[in-house]
Amino acid sequence: MSENARSMLHEVMEQQTVSIAKAGIIASLNARTSVLACANPSGSRYNPRLSVIENIHLPPTLLSRFDLIYLILDKADEQTDRRLARHIVSLHLQDPESISSDALDLPTLTAYISYARKHIHPVLSDEAAEELTRGYVEMRKRGNFPGSSKKVITATARQIESLIRLGEALARMRFSELVQVRDVVEAFRLLEVAMQQSATDHTTGTIDMDLIMTGISASERIRRENLLATTRNIVMDRMQIGGSSTRVIELLEELRKQSSMEIHLHDLKSALSSLMTEGLVILHGDSVKRI
Known part of the structure; x- marks a missing residue:
């Protein structure tokens, strides 16, 4: 794009x-x-x-401005594969009568949606508003880990707006002028399924909205901060100001000895770039020098 x-x-x-x-x-x-x-x-x-x-x-x-983000991955599944194959084959059948008809034909569906958007304008009921508040607080609580200072953002105020829009859309589908509790419950279900697919940190298995808001999870950000601190300590302890250069690969080996984290060369180069911004080191090809 x-x-x-x-x-x-x-x-x-x-x-x-x-x-x-x-x-x-x-x-x-x-x-x-x-x-x-x-x-x-x-x-x-x-x-x-x-x-x-x-x-x-x-x-x-x-x-982050999309209400729902779903991943459609091509995974081998017999039932899904059979359904897809039957649909594709049905498009090429000689007898059109044997093609299964849709629940609603396109003109009817178009008219249905058009009428709902034009004439149905639902509002939240008191019970639905209370359920929205309760559900949002519960989502936020999931980011707190008992006995630990670690906190993860599992929902933001933008998710409340998304839930309201989803609840209104579900009520509009029923031609209802009132958003009921069942609409809010279904909105939460849709949102949670989407978040489990698109906003789950694979290293911790928890939902982390930072993945959508910034592209970096909280655990990855902490890992990078720890790597930067360790690299800074090694540079200050082992390298003299204006002294000889050190090969980056040697610095990587030293880091791996001192840290229990899995460290790759691109991780170290990213940390060295941050130290260059701080004015602590200068990078020349495959060598680094303290300044």
């Missing part, structure tokens, strides 16, 4: 407007609509060890 396309999408999702500056026309048009998008992972292969942001190369400021 081009940078221009990303900028336009960000404006649509944040301000619900589209700016036009073309052929002497300068205007800002309303774009109050729902956005349904899909994206393929980089290299056409999803890497479960990377965040969604790293897989599809979409900025966190844009991705």
Whole structure:
């Protein structure tokens, strides 16, 4: 996706407007609509060890504005594979009568959605509002670990807005003017399934909204901070100001001796880049020197 396309999408999702500056026309048009998008992972292969942001190369400021983010992975499953194969084969059958009909034909479905969007404007009931508050507090509690100072963001205020929109949409599907508790419960279920797929830290197995908001989990951020501190200590203890250079690979071996973490060369280079920003070291090719 081009940078221009990303900028336009960000404006649509944040301000619900589209700016036009073309052929002497300068205007800002309303774009109050729902956005349904899909994206393929980089290299056409999803890497479960990377965040969604790293897989599809979409900025966190844009991705975090979607209410629901689902992963559709191609996993071998006999029942799913059979259903998909039957559907594809049915499109090429000689007898169209044998093709299973949809629950609703397209014109009826279009008219149904159009009527609901135009005439049905549901509001929250008192019970639904109470359930929203209770459920949000419970989601936030999951980020607290008893007996530990570690805290993970498992929900933000943006999730409340998402839950309200989902609850209203579910009520609108029923042509109901009131969002009921069952709508809120289903909204929480939809959101939690999406979060378990797209916002779960694979190292801890817990939901971490930092993966969507920043692209980096809390555990990964702590790991990087610890690596940076260890690297800084080694540089200050083992290397003299203005002294001889040290090979990066030697520094990596020393780090691996002192740390129980799994450290790769790119991790060390990232830490050294931070130390260069601090003005502590300078990096020349495969060697590092303290300044």
